[in-house]
Amino acid sequence: QTGYVTLDRGYKNTGATQSAITFLDGEEGILRYRGYSIEELAAKASFLEVSYLLIYGELPTQEQYDSFATAIRRHTLVNEDMRKIFDGFPVSAHPMCVLGSLVNAMAAFYPDSYDGSNNTDLHITRLMAKLPTIATWSYKRSLGHPTNYPKNELDYIPNFLNMMFALPVEDYKVDPVVAEALNVLLILHADHEQNCSTSTVRLVGSSQANIYSSIAAGINALWGPLHGGANQEVIEMLEEIKAGGGDVAKYIDMAKNAKTTGFRLFGFGHRVYKNFDPRAKIIKKAADDVLNKLGVNDPVLEIAKGLEEAALNDPYFVQRKLYPNVDFYSGIIYRALGIPTNMFTVLFAIGRLPGWIAQWKEMREQKEPIGRPRQIYTGATLREFVAIGDRK
Numbered sequence: 001q002t003g004y005v006t007l008d009r010g011y012k013n014t015g016a017t018q019s020a021i022t023f024l025d026g027e028e029g030i031l032r033y034r035g036y037s038i039e040e041l042a043a044k045a046s047f048l049e050v051s052y053l054l055i056y057g058e059l060p061t062q063e064q065y066d067s068f069a070t071a072i073r074r075h076t077l078v079n080e081d082m083r084k085i086f087d088g089f090p091v092s093a094h095p096m097c098v099l100g101s102l103v104n105a106m107a108a109f110y111p112d113s114y115d116g117s118n119n120t121d122l123h124i125t126r127l128m129a130k131l132p133t134i135a136t137w138s139y140k141r142s143l144g145h146p147t148n149y150p151k152n153e154l155d156y157i158p159n160f161l162n163m164m165f166a167l168p169v170e171d172y173k174v175d176p177v178v179a180e181a182l183n184v185l186l187i188l189h190a191d192h193e194q195n196c197s198t199s200t201v202r203l204v205g206s207s208q209a210n211i212y213s214s215i216a217a218g219i220n221a222l223w224g225p226l227h228g229g230a231n232q233e234v235i236e237m238l239e240e241i242k243a244g245g246g247d248v249a250k251y252i253d254m255a256k257n258a259k260t261t262g263f264r265l266f267g268f269g270h271r272v273y274k275n276f277d278p279r280a281k282i283i284k285k286a287a288d289d290v291l292n293k294l295g296v297n298d299p300v301l302e303i304a305k306g307l308e309e310a311a312l313n314d315p316y317f318v319q320r321k322l323y324p325n326v327d328f329y330s331g332i333i334y335r336a337l338g339i340p341t342n343m344f345t346v347l348f349a350i351g352r353l354p355g356w357i358a359q360w361k362e363m364r365e366q367k368e369p370i371g372r373p374r375q376i377y378t379g380a381t382l383r384e385f386v387a388i389g390d391r392k
């Protein structure tokens with residue numbers, strides 16, 4: 001090997017870049033976007049305001065917000081030829097598979113994203129505008145219902161909800177409780193510094209690949225059950241515990257014997273947060289509020305609280321600093337909002353989109369070098385070729 005390589009599997013102790021977008025403090029459980037605490041943003045801002053903040057660095061003035069929101073409204077329609085790609089998927093296709101494919105396909109419809117034109121803002125607008133539209137197609141087709149077109153008179157989140165739940169046979173009225181809950185959830189998912197999917201977006205973008213292919217790569221990384229896919233796994237795990245009679249101790253034991261069971265408590269643990277995930281605290285409280293306001297009584301919420309209680313009092317988890325993360329309670333709210341389990345990670349992607357865009361833009365503006373880590377070679381030393389007839 002030439003030079004000196006430090007092995008750091010999973011980049012646990014490697015800083016990949018310098019960034020001014022998001023600040024995390026894993027010990028203190030602090031998360032800030034461009035210096036603003038998520039507690040304040042979740043309580044006082046709209047998701048589009050936070051998207052603008054992450055992407056352009058400042059909270060928008062009313063004029064800047066109006067022009068951002070209007071530009072997005074004017075791009076929510078998706079090229080009808082995208083439906084031909086969509087129609088090629090089996091109805092059973094996982095919505096994350098469809099989303100990643102169709103977002104990558106956007107590069108085919110917008111070659112000015114890789115022909116050297118410098119109109120990044122237009123592609124940012126297209127991504128922000130079209131992801132919600134595309135995201136709802138899978139859900140509608142899984143029900144055998146017609147897809148809905150966006151409505152320009154609706155704001156961002158009501159427009160998404162309308163495309164998700166409206167039917168030609170009856171009007172759909174957006175419940176403000178649902179819209180507000182979704183606003184908080186999308187804000188809490190909007191960015192998280194150099195997590196797996198964001199690092200993927202940066203790495204793909206560092207080769208000068210276009211923004212659509214870079215974001216599509218992030219969607220695919222997010223799908224993994226150890227990352228954004230965990231929010232779907234959590235609900236499936238909680239349902240399994242409920243079906244088994246609610247015996248959380250059994251699952252705690254299975255997790256403690258991970259070496260033999262291979263089982264992990266989904267929604268627990270985090271690479272950075274070693275005390276608590278501040279997002280989980282907000283979402284846990286929101287879960288109680290939203291379910292009460294909607295009059296929803298979901299038994300898995302009590303099971304989740306029981307599991308958290310048991311884990312927080314068990315030395316195995318305490319020693320490993322395993323606490324609920326952003327994915328632990330979010331699915332309980334999504335379900336109360338009528339979002340089906342296989343769409344949970346799609347909602348995570350819609351929330352994370354402005355963060356991916358902001359990080360990709362910063363990487364390009366900072367002219368980061370192409371990402372190309374080294375390795376420590378452990379394979380065979382030099383050996384001679386053997387003709388096939390002479391091989392044993």
Ligand code: SDX
Pocket residue numbers: 010191192194195196225226227228230255256258263264265266267268269270271272320322325326327
């Ligand atoms: C997200 O990076 C981000 O910021 C991600 C995210 C974002 O906003 O982008 O926050 C979103 O992805 C949240 C995480 C969602 N994933 C899950 O809930 C899946 C379950 N969690 C884990 O797989 C794990 O905790 C990770 C992936 C989140 C973090 O893994 P690490 O930092 O690599 O920790 P590790 O796998 O080295 O585990 C350390 C120890 C191990 O035990 P030992 O080998 O030391 O005996 O803790 C154990 C692990 O076995 N462990 C768990 C566990 N998570 C870790 N044991 C039981 N249940 C768990 N959930």
